[in-house]
Amino acid sequence: MPSEFLPPTTFSESNKIFDISKIANTPELNVHFLQDFRLRVTSLLQTTLEIEKLIGIFFEELQTVINLTGVRFQYSAFNIKLALGRQTRQACQYQLSANGEFFGEITFCRSARFSENELENIESLMDLLLYPLRNALRYCQAVQNALTDPLTGANNRMAMNANLNRDIELSKRYNSKLAVLMIDIDNFKEVNDTFGHLQGDDVLKQTAHIIMDQIRTTDVCYRYGGEEFLVMLSKTDLDQALFVAERIREKIANSQFLGKQNKAVTVSIGAAKYESSMDATAFIDMADQSLYCAKNNGRNQTICNQRPNPNKKTMVQ
Numbered sequence: 511m512p513s514e515f516l517p518p519t520t521f522s523e524s525n526k527i528f529d530i531s532k533i534a535n536t537p538e539l540n541v542h543f544l545q546d547f548r549l550r551v552t553s554l555l556q557t558t559l560e561i562e563k564l565i566g567i568f569f570e571e572l573q574t575v576i577n578l579t580g581v582r583f584q585y586s587a588f589n590i591k592l593a594l595g596r597q598t599r600q601a602c603q604y605q606l607s608a609n610g611e612f613f614g615e616i617t618f619c620r621s622a623r624f625s626e627n628e629l630e631n632i633e634s635l636m637d638l639l640l641y642p643l644r645n646a647l648r649y650c651q652a653v654q655n656a657l658t659d660p661l662t663g664a665n666n667r668m669a670m671n672a673n674l675n676r677d678i679e680l681s682k683r684y685n686s687k688l689a690v691l692m693i694d695i696d697n698f699k700e701v702n703d704t705f706g707h708l709q710g711d712d713v714l715k716q717t718a719h720i721i722m723d724q725i726r727t728t729d730v731c732y733r734y735g736g737e738e739f740l741v742m743l744s745k746t747d748l749d750q751a752l753f754v755a756e757r758i759r760e761k762i763a764n765s766q767f768l769g770k771q772n773k774a775v776t777v778s779i780g781a782a783k784y785e786s787s788m789d790a791t792a793f794i795d796m797a798d799q800s801l802y803c804a805k806n807n808g809r810n811q812t813i814c815n816q817r818p819n820p821n822k823k824t825m826v827q
């Protein structure tokens with residue numbers, strides 16, 4: 511499979527620390543050295559599918575033959591941006607691709623300028639990284655797909671199950687606040703019955719996007735069930751959680767759905783704060799019971815049963 515490394519976007523001239531061409535003067539050593547080096551790096555790179563570890567291994571191994579202080583790797587499609595070692599001024603950067611498929615951008619840096627020889631050496635070893643990196647990116651994509659709801663793009667229930675206990679353990683360990691919102695679209699059956707399931711799907715998508723837009727990147731939105739979403743708010747107390755809940759509720763109530771049909775959509779929200787006596791089930795149940803109250807109380811409102819005076823909102827319209 512042909513592979514390409516586009517030429518470095520920045521590079522520099524001379525360096526005296528390592529020059530593979532000096533080894534080339536003793537051909538036997540060169541051949542053996544390079545063979546051993548390539549074999550070792552290839553087998554090390556096969557030990558992981560984690561991108562950070564992979565880049566780390568490659569960087570460490572390159573450092574044994576070329577003087578480098580740091581490396582950066584970026585793959586925007588998956589929001590991957592990592593930096594290892596010391597980020598210094600001189601840099602050489604490569605766009606990694608094979609067969610028209612793009613695998614990200616890698617940058618090596620150090621204080622002194624790179625010589626042409628060194629750049630050639632880096633380029634000649636880059637093929638070692640390319641296919642392990644492609645496999646790691648594919649694995650990352652597969653994991654991402656397995657944890658994402660394909661309709662709305664929110665995290666799915668499997669992701670929630672994987673994260674919930676950890677969120678609770680972190681909250682206990684660091685004594686940090688944790689809150690959850692259970693959000694359910696009101697009378698969603700009517701949307702499906704009136705406009706059909708495809709339009710119903712559009713309402714679900716738009717609702718999920720509004721929710722995800724209204725929360726911080728450190729908060730997580732899960733599609734909990736059919737028309738129900740769960741938002742986990744880390745380091746958030748109940749007042750803040752209710753504030754976020756109301757912001758989401760109002761934004762949805764004031765948004766236009768289904769284009770020209772301009773359907774009004776509302777949500778009911780149950781909020782809960784984590785208390786140390788709760789396990790994961792009790793925590794989610796607490797939010798669920800509050801949601802149940804919000805539905806019974808007329809919908810389009812946020813309720814938290816852990817409050818002496820639950821925060822009730824009247825219907826907006």
Ligand SMILES: Nc1nc2c(ncn2[C@@H]2O[C@H](COP(=O)(O)OP(=O)(O)OP(=O)(O)O)[C@@H](O)[C@H]2O)c(=O)[nH]1
Binds near residue numbers: 694695697714736
């Ligand atoms: N279009 C679409 N509909 C879904 C999907 N998942 C669940 N539903 C529908 O969501 C509706 C949920 O209806 P109900 O549980 O009665 O709730 P509701 O009509 O929202 O009423 P309240 O929750 O009491 O306000 C059902 O009609 C499901 O078929 C989905 O992925 N797409």
